[in-house]
Amino acid sequence: MSIAARLGGGLxxxxxxxxxxxxGFRTAGSTPRLVELTRVEQRRxxxxxxxxxxxxxxxxxxxxxxxxxxxSLGLVDxxxxxxxxDVWSAARLLVESGELQDHVAASVVRVAKGLALGLxxxxxxxxxxxxxxxxxxVVDTNMEILRAIPNFALLxxxxxxxxxxxxxxxxxxxxxxxxxxYINTYSAIRSVDAGLVEAARTFGVGRWGLVRFVVLPGxxxxxxxxxxxxxxxxxxxxxxxxTVNAPEGLGRLMxxxxxxxxxxxxxxxxxxxxxxxxxxxxxxxxxxxxxxVWRRSFDGA
Numbered sequence: 001m002s003i004a005a006r007l008g009g010g011l012x013x014x015x016x017x018x019x020x021x022x023x024g025f026r027t028a029g030s031t032p033r034l035v036e037l038t039r040v041e042q043r044r045x046x047x048x049x050x051x052x053x054x055x056x057x058x059x060x061x062x063x064x065x066x067x068x069x070x071x072s073l074g075l076v077d078x079x080x081x082x083x084x085x086d087v088w089s090a091a092r093l094l095v096e097s098g099e100l101q102d103h104v105a106a107s108v109v110r111v112a113k114g115l116a117l118g119l120x121x122x123x124x125x126x127x128x129x130x131x132x133x134x135x136x137x138v139v140d141t142n143m144e145i146l147r148a149i150p151n152f153a154l155l156x157x158x159x160x161x162x163x164x165x166x167x168x169x170x171x172x173x174x175x176x177x178x179x180x181x182y183i184n185t186y187s188a189i190r191s192v193d194a195g196l197v198e199a200a201r202t203f204g205v206g207r208w209g210l211v212r213f214v215v216l217p218g219x220x221x222x223x224x225x226x227x228x229x230x231x232x233x234x235x236x237x238x239x240x241x242x243t244v245n246a247p248e249g250l251g252r253l254m255x256x257x258x259x260x261x262x263x264x265x266x267x268x269x270x271x272x273x274x275x276x277x278x279x280x281x282x283x284x285x286x287x288x289x290x291x292x293v294w295r296r297s298f299d300g301a
Contacts, residue, residue: 118177188222
C-alpha cells in the first residue's frame, strides 16, 4: 500500500497537479477571465509604439506650433517676437556662411575643457571628504564657502589673475562643475546605507574593498545627479565667460546680435543653447541606463 493510502486510512488521495487546477478553472466557465488576464500581461510587456525619446519631444513641438500660430494670427508683434519660420531662415543663413559652426565649435571646446577640469578637481575632493573625517574638516567647509559665493562674482578676479584669454573662461566654467559635482557626490557617499557597510564588514571585506564595492557604487547615482547639474551649469557659465573678449562663441554671437537688434539671431542662439542642454541631459540619461542597471526605480505609471 502506498504512503498516501496509509495516511488516508486506506483511501488513496490523488495528487492534484497545476494542470488540473487550470482545467478546473476553464471548466468552471472562467475561460474569458483567463484570456483577459493573459492579454493584460501581454500589454504590460509590450513596448510602446512611439519611442520614449520621441515622445518626450511632444512638449517642445506643441510650444513651436503655438508660437507659430500666435505670430501668424497677429496675436504677437513679430518685431518683439519673431516667428519660428524667421528664426529658421536666420539659422539657415548662418549655417550656409559657416559662421554658426565656428561659434558652436568654440563654445563646445570651452565647455569640454571646463567640464574636464571641474571633474578632475570635484570628484577627488568629494571622495576625500566623504571617506574620512579629516578630509571633511579640511575640504567641506571651503567648498560650502565656494558654493555660497556666486561664481560670476569671481569673474573680475579671474580676469586679474589669468588675463582676458581662454584661461578665465575655462576656470569660470570649471568652478560651476566643481561645486555641483562635489556637493552631490559627497552627499551621496555619506548617504550610503549603513546596513550594507556593516554587512560587508561582517563578511570580512577590508577598507579598500568596502570603498570599491559598497561606497562608490552606492554613491554613483548621486554623482550622476551632480553631473547633470554640472552640465546645465556649464552652459549658464559659458554665457558670462564669453563676454570676456571672446573672438568666437555663442556668447559673442548673441552680443553682436544684441548690438544690431537682430532678434532672429538671438533666438537662434537660444535654440542652440536649448539643443545643447537637451543633448547633455540625454548623455547623462544614457550613462544612467548603462551604469545603474542594478537599480530598479519607479519609471512612471
